[in-house]
Amino acid sequence: MDSPQAVDQIEVLSRPSGKAEGKHHIVIVGAGIIGVCTAYYLTRHPSFDASKHHITLLESKRVAGGASGKAGGLLATWAFPQQIVPLSFQLHQELSDEYDGENQWDYRRLTTVSIEADVQNVAESIDKGDSESNKSTNSRSHTLATRKKSRDPHTTTPTKKKRCAQTNRSDRTGSDTDDTDSDDERDDDESELAETAEPTSKEADLDAGADADADADADADANNSASDSDEIQESCGMSSSGTPNSTVLPPDLNWIRTQLVRDWSSLGGTDSTAQVHPYKFTHFILHEAMKTGAVDLILGKVNEIKFNDLGCASGVSYSPTSDELEGSSETIDILEARQVVLAMGPWTSKLLPDCPISGLRAHSITIKPSTGTVSPYAIFTELKIGRNNYFSPEMYARKDEVYVCGEGDTLVELPDTSDAVEVVREKCDELYHYVSKLSPNLSKGHILKRQACYLPVLNVPTSSGPLIGETNLEGLYVASGHSCWGINNAPGTGKIMSELLLDGVASSADISALDPGLYFDASVLE
Template structure:
């Protein structure tokens, strides 16, 4: 199940009570008038950090109306690992018939293992350095890469290796612009953690939150329950430029600890648990106002294909993207979907090899 919640401090709850024969509009007006005279501070008014709030918020007509229409006093009965006493309102986004979850690491490794077992795929670890182009036609004909060093074998050489191919597919996420500098895809770093709950398994919910941590300050961590852990991810930041490789991604411990602190306020089971893994990744974001991506298909350079810019939907859209590329490369056209709006050539020139900036 997937649902969203909104958690406010005590002072931000609009306590609208319905009485027989009283219309909603008159109730709102009466409460609005009464609330404007109540500016006293209750000793129990605190934000999620446990700090007292200085003043009680003046309740507005809109806030009462929203509370009256959308607030539900209790969460689903099987969602027993979230405190409902600090939730001001929530809504259900989907159920068992419309949502599902895959474990990214297990999913991608399973697909890769099956591909290698077919005998048609060889996995080579390395860092792509450049695309090779035909001097006669300008078409892509291969690439140069630096093989990943093997510390166990004391590999120290950094010589480039050339691979030729009939079609070249770049599926490099936020690193796409490292090879194609005109491509408008950048990286947005996001931190995440996995938590082992105090009492073992939790009920299967994906939770999207908006938590008030102070006056006018909110955070929106997301929680995804797995069999033996809960995955929690935070909001993106642009504090650090995209590194050269995934091995160089910087993980800031304080940001991970903040996530644990915030979700711990919502869940005693998680607060008494422990962090299993702290991590960070870069989302490939398409910097184009008219499109949210991704970019899929052949670029304006012959035989050079692109599949990138999926933002946070990479795992969800990866199988469909692979199917589309297989159709384009093997059959010459896409039959499964209309991807005309995702055409890379609409947004950048893949023949540009030097970043003017």
């Protein structure tokens, strides 16, 4: 079985290989998880023949360089849209079964909960993770990362749907709060991990003593040690008996300070929620597609869609972006394509100005817990940080780290490429500041990565997206606008796109409501 790093040996081109000549040629723009899954399922389609079909995958900078490499990776049967969620959730399981996803891209089932907690009075002495940089965060205004409490505390399944809907609304209204589906680029060279981490003074101090304290911390967390409980309760104005807070979390959720929790509910068990590591998953699936010899990967920034005399999409024009041609003004045309698929996420509207898809910037961090690992939970939080202020980070426990993301913002316009996304360190440190109050394992751990990406959100009041299918221009297809559920819905989208491209109709799901032609005119080109 190939390792997740096998993509390192994949040939990356700057110019077409010539293999597409005389074949049914499909051009896919975007090597994120949607474009990669489309290429993969095309090569698995019953009628696909490498001697008759060829796929060119174009990516401006790097595979999974955007949200596909920085997403949380949560999978859920209660995601949206329900037209494709059941299909995609099942395909995730089938892919894992076929390729050993547990070891190749960290696929596993897990439990998801929603937690309300009050952290506003947690003493600094309790929040042992506070460094000098985080103390400065604590003293500043929380305007950029707070929101009013607005949901029913007893809401169960719809909670995540509502969170995602709020993400879309914040994009349309220009809200300056912070949410994400973010992850790491986790570039092939592990040295980049250390460069990006940029440990704070706190992290450096913690690293020195983490090994010695790890076992003791694990025991204390697992047993909810009385001394720690009493100290926290006292700092929050609670009695040692636990009044008024008698909430009991699941026994194995032992990395959360129970004394701070005001209410919690289950959002899904192992029957309905799972996770993947998006960066590893995207690269593995791409490698499998390219092993057929029918897929070329070209590094190039697409500038224009080409059309033939009949007005049908027939190719693209792009500028190579590989290192060997960096700074070159050369433009290369790919012509004679049968179909062109735009799987560019938030960058789709760069080529199709009328397409109502925009980018919502999302910050996230990954944390190495003091105990090395924590129990497998996805946790949606609503943390009270002031009288009327709430901060709502999401925490996803992975096999060897915890991924944390916040709410989205539209403060900075979408840059030209994923490499140019600005990461605001203060936003990342704010995430760490508050989740550290909730979890001793995280407060005594250290940050591995600080990162940001843009989620592709559909700016249409009547639909949450995505848009999947052929536009009103023959031969031009769109697969984008997946919001915070791109990882979840990628296999389903890829399979549906393979059917549309090779059969002319989607047979695996009814996607009539996701038809791009319902929402914009693709012929409006700059």
